[in-house]
Amino acid sequence: MKFKNVVKSTTVTTLILGLIAASCSSEDFEEAPENSDNEVQLTEKFFLGEKVLVEKIDSETYKLDGSDILLSPDQLSDAAFDLKQNPEPTGEVSTKLGLAGGIRKWPNNTVIYVLDNSLTANQIEVTRNSMEEWSTKTNVKFKQRTNENYYVTISNDGRSCNCGSANLGVIGNRGVIRIGTRTSEVVMIHEIGHTLGYIHEQNRSDRDNHVRILFENIQNGAESQFRKSDRAQLIGDFDIQSTMMYGAYTFSKNGRPTITRLDGSVYPRRSARLSSGDIAGTNQAYPGDNGGGDGNGNPDTCEGVEEWSRNRSYQVGDRVTYRGFLYERDFSRWNRIKECGSNPEEDICNGVSEYSRNTRYSAGDKVTFRGFLYELQSNGRWSNQGQCGN
Template identity: 60%
Template sequence: MKTKNLFNLVKVTTLSLGLFITSCTNESFEESPENLETPQLVEKYFKGTLIEVEELENGMFKWGDVEFNPEQLQDEKTIYDSNQTPGEIDAKLGLASGVRKWRDNTIVYVLDRSLTSNQRDVTFKAMEEWTSKTNIKFKERTNERSYVTILNNGDQCNCASASLGDNGSRGRINMGVRTGVGVMTHEIGHTLGYLHEQNRSDRDQFVDIFPENIQNGAISQFRVDNNSVNPGPFDVRSIMIYSSFTFSKNRQPVMLEKNGDRIPFRSVLSAGDIAGTNKLYPAGDGGGGDTDTCEGIDEWVSGRQYQVGDRVTYRGKLYERDFSSWNLIKECDTTNPPADICDGVAEYNRFTRYNPGDKVTYRGFLYELQSNRRWSNQGRCGN
């Protein structure tokens, strides 16, 4: 039986990647160690859609293998404007923070001391899968403000979780002791900003979902998300799709292709993953210098649908579309902007009361609070 909007049916009581998955590589997602207590779940909104997440000790929230920072979620339903005007967001930065691309196509990382030699080897092989086939690059952190910390979660499983997109200094990937290259490649996809392929709004045209076979509490992993921004058309071969047996409770398939074919565990990037990533993270996207020109860039048009990576001019400024908002690149008449406009400016704190004229840094950008209680994006911070 096919189902839609599954996230309203039951609560998530198992926050792990499912078991009973087979592939020609003998690698599979596994559930977390047994005898774990059922996590306490809370309801939050992600870009206007209600989801149930586990609150972690570090203040992050976990949904399946995806981790959200508090500013990516809201307690109340808000109208998510996918075609917002460049330059302004609501007074609470988190309401529009959503998901951000990595600057310069580069994921900056820190390898935690907890990692084993095998986990390091797996990490580098997964990185190579992305760098050898797409425009994505990796750089070990020196003094960058935005980076992802790769940690050993201590679980004896081929499992992992990752924060969604660029999360400033709070990004992380948590690896199980036996995490394989395929799983790690999948988690890097989340770090790039991608959700699961089976959550896409058009998925029912390509696959059938069988909720009667899904583990109790895991059905929200197969919900339809109208805000999914995975690149390109639906791709049943994507590294970001679950297999036919992920979260199966009875060794029966939870998802099949329309023709009845099983979906195996994917361990390498598909042609769609490669093409889509190179579209969202195009070659030569340096995020500064001579590539940031207003010449030949059309003015923003209200009502027009824009894609991630699109650039527009608006009121004399150049903007680039991110997953959830517009990022200011530069003033159109400014050839050499300051090296770092964020020097001496404190990071945004959601518990601080700000006044008009106050400036904060937030996930690699400088914001100024306007008299109408809306934050104005003042541009990227320098490294």
């Protein structure tokens, strides 16, 4: 199907399961459909090299059509590109760090967050309970921001709905999680999954081996929420009980299921907890020791870590050594963690300013960017020098 560069669509059904909020809400949330004359401008972009339709929210934010996923301009491109499935861990990224693209993990397994003043007492309680679900069952930790230059802002979107939206991964200081006044822990746990970098489970490339998508029951305009992504990194096995999985009736236009098991049976509603698959997958993507070790209780070290091989496939969280450095696999690239054998006494990022897209840099200049130290090379590319805090 061909799309024009800008597509106008009129939302006819705007309030079922938080559709108006572009959310993945609890299946307990029900509200009658309501007509709307609001026009949404959809622009054709490419995300992870795949064609998508997005709505521009502001200069720093795009929303994936009909979804609760928010993307930054850095994550989108105007043309298709070949996303390498097994990139070489050189540590180099594009000339403009702000256009590095892809999905980025949180360094040191720690989500840095800000609670906006707009949040109600109930929203704060829901947020803290949801964080506790993640932090008590996985290696992920949460830290309220002090002076960090990369963080996610959690705010009230002002609507009375059980809904939410969130950026994928760490987006410098522009990442957000927006929730409604009636947002439940079911939804908030899900939105935290997005900020950790996770896509929806039903969008996985292997989903047809496990579930059936019943497009005849899906609301008009919501079909894109059930597309498969062949470029997104898979973490663990498909998990129908995942917090990232849509409910069986999500975006139904007729009260019939939109997703079933292969045998046609309907699976249970999501609950306010992580599944065993969520826990195992997260502990793979975010290895133990706050990201400062090998996942087995050992400190940051290259000892026992295999050298990178172009003949192997790697998952998010895997570690390799390469030309004397320790690297960890991110969603779309490798992050240099440290030099093998080094044991710096202080943070390598101390005293180094954050990258600014408005500053002209010269070869040899160093900046910090999303938790890592970078140095501009003579070839005009930035080289990852290691993770801040190491």
